[in-house]
Structures are given as structure tokens and as C-alpha cells.
Amino acid sequence: MNEEGGYNLRLYVAGQTPKSVAALANLTKLCELHLPGRYKIEVVDLMKDPALAQRDQIVAIPTLIRQLPEPLRRVIGDLSNADKVLVGLDIQPT
Amino acid sequence: MCLGVSAVSADMLLQHDRGLPAIEKCPTGIGGLDEITYGGLPKGRPTLLCGSAGCGKTLFSMTFLYNGVINHDEPGVFIAFEEKPQDLIKNVGSLRYDLERLIDAGKLAVDHIHIDRNEIEEAGNYDLEGLFIRLGFAIDSVGAKRVVIDTIETLFGGLDNHALLRSELRRLFEFLKDKGVTAIITGERGEGSLTRHGLEEYVADCVILLDNRVHDQLSTRRLRVVKYRGSAHGTNEYPFIIDHQGITVMPITSSGLAHDASSERVSSGIPDLDSMLEGKGYFRGSSILVSGMAGSGKSTTAAHFADSICSSGERCVYFAMEESPQQIIRNMRSIGLDLKQWVDNDLLRFSARRPNLYGLETHLAAMHREVMEYQPAAVIVDPMSALMSAGVTGDVHSMILRLVDFLKSRDVTALFTNLGGVQAETATTQMQISSLMDTWLLLYNRESNGEHNRQLYLLKSRGMAHSNQVREFIMTPDGIRLREAYIGPEGVLTGSARLAQEVKDRANRIQRDQDLERKARELERKRQATNAQIEMLQAQLANEERELAHLGKERADREAQLSMDTQAMAASRYGARSKAERARPLSKIER
Numbered sequence: 238m239n240e241e242g243g244y245n246l247r248l249y250v251a252g253q254t255p256k257s258v259a260a261l262a263n264l265t266k267l268c269e270l271h272l273p274g275r276y277k278i279e280v281v282d283l284m285k286d287p288a289l290a291q292r293d294q295i296v297a298i299p300t301l302i303r304q305l306p307e308p309l310r311r312v313i314g315d316l317s318n319a320d321k322v323l324v325g326l327d328i329q330p331t
Numbered sequence: 332m333c334l335g336v337s338a339v340s341a342d343m344l345l346q347h348d349r350g351l352p353a354i355e356k357c358p359t360g361i362g363g364l365d366e367i368t369y370g371g372l373p374k375g376r377p378t379l380l381c382g383s384a385g386c387g388k389t390l391f392s393m394t395f396l397y398n399g400v401i402n403h404d405e406p407g408v409f410i411a412f413e414e415k416p417q418d419l420i421k422n423v424g425s426l427r428y429d430l431e432r433l434i435d436a437g438k439l440a441v442d443h444i445h446i447d448r449n450e451i452e453e454a455g456n457y458d459l460e461g462l463f464i465r466l467g468f469a470i471d472s473v474g475a476k477r478v479v480i481d482t483i484e485t486l487f488g489g490l491d492n493h494a495l496l497r498s499e500l501r502r503l504f505e506f507l508k509d510k511g512v513t514a515i516i517t518g519e520r521g522e523g524s525l526t527r528h529g530l531e532e533y534v535a536d537c538v539i540l541l542d543n544r545v546h547d548q549l550s551t552r553r554l555r556v557v558k559y560r561g562s563a564h565g566t567n568e569y570p571f572i573i574d575h576q577g578i579t580v581m582p583i584t585s586s587g588l589a590h591d592a593s594s595e596r597v598s599s600g601i602p603d604l605d606s607m608l609e610g611k612g613y614f615r616g617s618s619i620l621v622s623g624m625a626g627s628g629k630s631t632t633a634a635h636f637a638d639s640i641c642s643s644g645e646r647c648v649y650f651a652m653e654e655s656p657q658q659i660i661r662n663m664r665s666i667g668l669d670l671k672q673w674v675d676n677d678l679l680r681f682s683a684r685r686p687n688l689y690g691l692e693t694h695l696a697a698m699h700r701e702v703m704e705y706q707p708a709a710v711i712v713d714p715m716s717a718l719m720s721a722g723v724t725g726d727v728h729s730m731i732l733r734l735v736d737f738l739k740s741r742d743v744t745a746l747f748t749n750l751g752g753v754q755a756e757t758a759t760t761q762m763q764i765s766s767l768m769d770t771w772l773l774l775y776n777r778e779s780n781g782e783h784n785r786q787l788y789l790l791k792s793r794g795m796a797h798s799n800q801v802r803e804f805i806m807t808p809d810g811i812r813l814r815e816a817y818i819g820p821e822g823v824l825t826g827s828a829r830l831a832q833e834v835k836d837r838a839n840r841i842q843r844d845q846d847l848e849r850k851a852r853e854l855e856r857k858r859q860a861t862n863a864q865i866e867m868l869q870a871q872l873a874n875e876e877r878e879l880a881h882l883g884k885e886r887a888d889r890e891a892q893l894s895m896d897t898q899a900m901a902a903s904r905y906g907a908r909s910k911a912e913r914a915r916p917l918s919k920i921e922r
Binding site: 283312 | 442444445446450451452453454455456457458459460461462464465467468469486490
């Protein structure tokens with residue numbers, strides 16, 4: 238899944254809050270639609286590993302970070318606004 | 332000003348007396364601030380620290396944390412929105428705060444929260460749980476009791492959803508309270524409100540405002556406790572300074588005017604002046620003002636005092652505002668004062684600085700610090716009037732007031748010199764400080780008969796019977812002498828007029844002496860003449876007596892001869908005529 242042009246996405250959440258759940262659902266739906274087979278989603282629960290919040294400069298929850306392709310990009314919110322997520326991740330809608 | 336604070340402290344006392352629950356305080360360790368707030372910031376609650384850029388908010392809050400770790404073993408967390416930890420560590424390194432050591436020791440956590448609007452796309456609802464997690468993690472990792480968030484308003488620039496931010500801020504302050512940490516939240520000063528985004532709405536317990544005002548190109552920082560829920564506090568604006576030794580707030584120290592009054596005396600160093608002060612000198616811990624025109628001998632009087640303090644083995648600090656220490660030492664040598672020996676023996680410290688080098692507050696703080704460090708028995712400020720150039724009149728007055736209070740509270744005798752203009756004789760000084768002074772010496776330089784003569788007058792000296800005389804002030808190679816002014820039929824004379832009068836007096840006296848001598852001589856001569864005459868007359872008399880005696884004898888001789896002749900004649904006549912001759916008297920022949 239990590240071939241050329243693949244998206245490496247990391248979603249930071251804090252426990253199973255409605256926003257977190259919604260964000261993951263929205264992200265999965267969006268990726269399936271626009272990046273089928275070209276993405277990988279990693280969910281980081283800061284409740285379990287709070288030190289990561291500092292390391293990765295997380296303030297808002299949920300935060301989505303595009304690790305790959307470079308450069309790093311951030312989208313915050315429950316990702317309900319798909320257009321903005323696409324702009325944020327710099328994905329060409331298909 | 333003083334009344335306000337003392338009234339407040341009286342309330343405080345009452346509260347304590349009644350045993351009512353008082354708010355627990357968290358000392359900041361910032362000199363002066365803990366006095367104004369009667370103990371520090373509200374413990375376990377957030378405090379808002381606001382002010383415009385460059386007021387020292389970051390240094391202030393870092394000092395709070397640093398002192399917490401060093402003095403109270405209370406670990407701290409610094410959440411920086413504006414500066415990176417490395418920059419922060421460097422910046423406060425100038426205050427000799429070794430943050431890296433504290434971080435390594437696990438006593439301090441610094442977290443830099445970086446938010447860049449350009450990197451973030453907002454897509455849907457979110458909250459700031461990440462911030463809470465970081466904050467909670469940092470607090471837990473060091474067991475923090477103190478937290479600083481500097482400057483949280485940066486979030487408003489980084490995120491669009493301000494309604495959400497506001498509710499999250501409210502939650503943040505609740506979170507901090509729940510954590511039981513004493514927190515400082517800094518905020519930028521806004522127009523028409525304390526902070527740009529109205530943080531004061533959320534932080535209601537304690538609000539401190541910092542301000543930096545520039546007057547005559549000299550800036551003065553000021554601090555004011557705007558509100559302090561549940562506690563009394565000083566309500567004024569208090570100047571504060573930031574320098575290499577940290578932050579010092581300058582409250583009017585002994586606001587209650589409750590300093591001890593010593594009845595011990597210290598010599599003025601001028602025996603003649605001591606004699607005007609009941610023969611003992613100034614009171615220890617009193618403040619003395621020496622005012623006069625240029626060249627009237629103010630510094631010399633001050634130097635005498637310094638010499639006297641050092642001679643008794645005590646320490647003295649000489650704040651020189653116009654002359655360099657070397658110059659003062661050289662000049663005082665000319666009147667027989669060797670100040671160098673005291674400097675060498677570490678009894679006298681010169682602290683020379685140009686008045687316009689810093690603002691008043693910095694001067695004041697520097698003086699405070701010098702006094703705290705050196706522990707002198709006396710302090711000289713020469714001349715105090717030079718400070719006028721470092722601030723406006725009101726500020727100078729308040730500064731001197733605070734300095735006098737501070738020195739009195741430490742039982743330090745303070746001598747201030749003041750360069751008065753022509754008006755020096757009138758009972759007012761430019762800075763209105765005369766009422767703060769216990770002893771006031773006026774030095775005149777009066778012109779009369781084409782010369783200026785120095786005069787000294789003891790205008791007031793609280794608590795002692797002092798001389799009311801104007802004395803002539805003379806500088807000799809052996810120091811200052813105060814001569815009683817000449818008082819005669821011509822009035823009070825000084826200088827050469829006095830000398831002339833004295834010469835005249837002396838001439839008169841000599842003249843009288845000479846007259847007397849002459850008279851005596853004349854009498855003696857007369858006596859001698861008389862005696863001679865008496866002797867002569869007695870000699871004459873003796874001569875005459877002798878002559879008389881001689882004549883008497885001659886007569887007796889002649890009579891004796893005559894009678895013998897007569898008898899002889901008679902005898903011869905008897906021989907011729909016998910009886911007839913004898914019966915006839917002989918008178919014819921005799922005569």
C-alpha cells in the first residue's frame with residue numbers, strides 16, 4: 238500500500254469521543270473514494286500516549302497529519318467538510 | 332498613597348484577628364510584589380498578567396516559576412506560545428536563571444506550542460483537547476504546582492473558530508483550578524480593555540497589569556494589581572525594574588510609618604556642628620538634608636559625615652551623582668580628609684553614576700540593592716537634585732520618599748545634599764522633600780562688601796534642642812570650622828567685614844591701653860617731681876634751722892664776751908673812782 242504516490246495519514250484522537258469517531262469514519266470514507274488502495278491511516282490515541290502531543294505539536298483534537306507525501310500538512314476537525322479535507326491534504330478529487 | 336495601603340493593611344490585620352479564613356497565597360519571590368499582594372498570588376488559581384509588548388510579562392512569569400523551584404521546591408510548567416524553549420532559555424539566561432539545569436533535574440517542563448495558520452486547514456468541529464493533554468502531561472511529568480501560559484491569545488491568531496476558543500479557554504481555566512496549580516496566564520494589552528481578547532472575563536481571581544511608559548526618553552515600568560478577589564492588595568501603580576538580578580517591584584516600603592526611632596546619635600564629623608546639635612550630632616537613622624547653592628560646601632559637609640561614620644568603624648555608601656570618586660577623594664584631601672583610607676579598608680563605598688543614565692526607578696533599585704548588599708550605617712546622596720534630570724518632579728518626590736522610608740526602616744542614617752537655586756533660603760525645595768527630612772542644614776553663600784561668605788544655618792532638627800544661630804562656615808586645611816558670627820553694633824558680620832571689624836576693635840583696645848599707660852607714666856613723673864620738691868624744701872628748712880642755731884650760739888657767745896668785758900671795765904673803773912662809779916648805770920656804754 239506504500240508505493241509511489243501513496244498517502245500516509247495519521248489521525249490524532251483523544252479517546253473515543255464522538256468527534257474522534259466521526260473523524261475516522263469521515264476520513265476512511267474520503268480515502269476510499271479518492272485514494273483507493275493508496276492510503277494508510279494510523280490512529281494515535283493521545284490519552285494512551287500523551288507525550289506524542291508535544292512531540293507532534295498537537296493542539297486541536299482531532300488532528301489529521303499527512304506524513305507522506307511531503308510536505309507535512311495538517312487538517313483539524315471531525316473532517317465533516319470533505320472539500321476542506323481535500324484542500325488540506327492536497328488531494329485531487331477523482 | 333501611603334494612607335491607602337496602610338488602611339488596607341489594617342483590614343488585613345482585622346481579618347487575621349477574627350480568624351476568618353483567608354485566601355492561601357503563593358509567594359512569587361519577586362521583591363515587592365509579595366508585599367503589595369500581602370503574600371503572593373492566589374494559590375491554586377489562575378492569575379492574569381497583562382501588558383503591552385516589552386513589559387516583561389515573560390520574564391515576570393518565568394521568575395515566578397524559577398523562584399518556585401528554587402525557594403519553595405514547587406516544580407513548574409511553562410507553556411510558551413511565542414518563544415521556542417531554546418530562545419526562552421537564552422533570554423532568561425541574562426537574568427542568571429539556569430533553566431536547563433532545572434529541566435534536567437525534572438523540576439521544570441517547558442513546552443512550546445506552535446500554531447501556524449498557514450499549515451492548518453479547519454474541516455469540521457474540533458476542540459483543544461490536545462492542549463489539555465499536553466498541559467496535563469507536562470504538569471504530571473514534573474508534579475508541577477505552578478504553571479505559566481504565555482501567551483494564550485496567540486491561539487486567536489492561529490484558529491478561526493473564536494466561539495469555540497472562548498469556550499475552550501473557559502474550560503482551560505477550570506482545568507487549571509481542578510489541577511490545583513497556581514497559574515499565570517499572560518495576555519496582550521488591548522485597546523480599551525485589559526487584554527485584546529477579553530481574557531479577564533475568564534480569569535476573575537487576580538489581574539495584574541504591567542505597563543511601560545516613556546518620559547523624556549527614559550522608560551519606567553510599572554505594575555498594578557487591578558483586582559484580587561478575596562484579598563486586600565495595594566492599589567497603586569508600583570514601579571518595577573528588570574535587570575541582571577531579576578525583577579524588583581518598589582512598593583512604598585514602610586507604608587505604615589512604623590519604623591523604630593533610635594535615640595542614638597551619630598557625629599556629623601564637624602565638631603562645631605555637633606555642638607549646635609546638642610553637642611552630639613544627628614540621630615541615627617534620621618534623614619538629613621544639606622541644601623545650598625553651588626560652592627556652598629554641601630559635598631564637604633557630606634564628606635565629613637562619611638569620614639565620621641568610617642572613623643567609628645561603620646560602613647558608608649556614597650552615591651555620587653556628579654563627581655567621580657577619585658575627584659571627591661582628591662578634593663577632600665585639600666581640607667584634610669583622607670577618604671581613600673576608608674575605601675581601602677572597605678568602610679566606604681562610592682557608587683557613582685550619572686543621573687540620566689537610567690530612569691529613577693532603576694536608580695532607586697540600584698540604591699536599594701547596594702544598601703542591602705553592603706549593609707551600611709549611613710548613606711550619602713550627593714546631590715539628590717541631580718535626579719531631577721531623570722524624572723518629573725512628582726516621580727522624584729515619590730522616589731525620595733520611598734528611599735527615605737527604606738533607609739529609615741533599616742536604621743540607616745541618610746544625608747542628602749540638594750543644590751538649591753537662589754531660593755535656597757526659602758523654606759521650600761524643588762522636590763518638596765523638606766518635610767521628609769529630620770534635620771535640615773542650610774548653607775548660604777552671601778554676598779556683602781564685594782565678597783561671598785559661606786554661612787550655615789540649622790533650619791530644623793526634629794527632636795533636639797538645636798542652635799538657632801547663623802554660623803560662619805570656614806574651610807580650613809583641617810576641615811570645616813564653624814565660627815560664631817560677629818555680632819556687634821554693626822549687626823552680624825562675616826568674612827572680611829568681620830575681620831575688619833575685629834581689627835578695628837583691636838586698634839581701639841590698643842589705643843585705650845596706650846592712653847592708660849601714658850596717664851600712669853605722667854602720674855609717676857609728677858610723683859617724682861613732687862618728691863624732689865619736698866626733698867628740696869626739707870633741705871632748705873634744715874639749712875635755715877642750722878643757720879638759726881648758729882646765730883643763737885653767736886649771740887650767746889657775744890653776750891658772754893660782753894659781760895666779761897663789762898666786768899673787766901667795771902673792775903678797772905672801780906680802781907679809779909670807787910663808789911660813785913658803781914652807783915651809776917652803765918646803759919650808755921652798753922648800747
